[in-house]
Amino acid sequence: MSDAEALDAYSRVVSTVAATVSPHVASVSLGRGGGSAVVFDSEHHKVHLLTNAHVVGEQRAGRATFTDGTEAGFRVVGTDPLSDLAVLAVEGGHGELPPSATLGNADELIVGQLVVAIGSPLGFSGSVTAGVVSALGRALPVTQGRAARVIEDVIQTDAALNPGNSGGALADSAGRVVGINTAVAGFGLGLAVPVNPTTRRIIDTLLVEGRVRRAYLGVVGVPGPLPDDVAERTGQPAGLRVVEVVSGGPAARAGLRRGDLVLTVGRKRVADAQGIQRQLFAEVIGTPLAVTVLRNGAMVDVFATPTELAG
Structure with missing residues (x-):
């Protein structure tokens, strides 16, 4: 395969993932702050979005804007600062909202694998960057109450992330969401909370109880x-x-x-x-x-x- 053909193949993968995942990613605004969020559940006339706990902060409601221009209000169902995850709920009656994105399993990722980040950096919704999984199993320091702790098994990627990307999707080459972008650690370095059986359990608990007891x-x-x-x-x-x-x-x-x-x-x-x-x-x-x-x-x-x- 020539360099041009390889580049074309790479571009096709990235553009296909972007077209698949972007409709499920919203720009969210809460008070004076904001970020991104991903639709992960659209059952029973209600749409749930996944974002970062630090994007939500102490806010209890806000507005989501999807890439097609659709807007909807949401309430915060629950937050878990220790995993930096939060669940939002959009009630029915807001017109046609996108279905759920397909969730993958970050436990199956390998270093060097292609990933695509989609979010709303600096307020530009539907922005797409691509890179690779740079490392796995990183730890991200967070604060819960007065105590400093760490989020374990964070994904490190060189896909460019900027303020506003937090809460957006990190997807694999099959268009499956394998992470929720959570922080910009430095130039050329981004981190994402993995989507795996442990975090799915956290998400399910937030949906039902609004918090996670540990x-x-x-x-x-x-x-x-x-x-x-x-x-x-x-x-x-x-x-x-x-x-x-x-x-x-x-x-x-x-x-x-x-x-x-x-x-x-x-x-x-x-x-x-x-x-x-x-x-x-x-x-x-x-x-x-x-x-x-x-x-x-x-x-x-x-x-x-x-x-x-x-x-």
């Missing part, structure tokens, strides 16, 4: 390899090395220690912080969770009872 263990860790003999015996190559145990927290009360290598939580394998966070939702608050760690070459089981994460 459990808290009080442990900070980094991925760490298991010794060869343990990896061979368990079939698990890595765990989570504990680097900090919060004094007085559930993990400390359970006897977890700095240097422990966590293998399982709730009898489910753990290899990174996301592996624990996937389990720390409302249903485990106050429920003892079995935690298996490797300590000084020996397997140790403890039971930690998560408390509710304060806002």
Whole structure:
């Protein structure tokens, strides 16, 4: 394939994705601020949009403008600052609104894969930029209440993002929305919250309850390899090395220690912080969770009872 043919093929993919996804992306205005949002649910005469929690802020209502010029008011159904996601609802009676975009699974992305960002940077609705997945598993610092935390497993891309892109779609070459653009980290660097089973669970909870209750263990860790003999015996190559145990927290009360290598939580394998966070939702608050760690070459089981994460 010649360079010209390759460029034509690339252009066709980007233009096809843009044509597929753009109608589902709106420019949103709330008070003095704004950003973008993506239609992800259009059942029962109601349209729901997904955007960033930081785009919404403390506002409870606003207006959405779609690429065809259609405008509609919306209310904020719920926000989750810890994942930087928010759900908006447009009631019926606003004319023809677009159907849902197709959601993909960011867990299937690979570094170097083509992605297309669509949003309303600087107020220019329906703007399209393209690039690749630059890295996966990044962490994005956020603030929840008075506490600083991080959003895990953020997608890094070199697709150009500017103010106003936040809340817009990051789509793969098949036109599936795999991320919600969330921040401009620096020149030539953008980040997006992944759309995957964990964030879908968050979205479903926001739809029903308007907020996400999370459990808290009080442990900070980094991925760490298991010794060869343990990896061979368990079939698990890595765990989570504990680097900090919060004094007085559930993990400390359970006897977890700095240097422990966590293998399982709730009898489910753990290899990174996301592996624990996937389990720390409302249903485990106050429920003892079995935690298996490797300590000084020996397997140790403890039971930690998560408390509710304060806002």
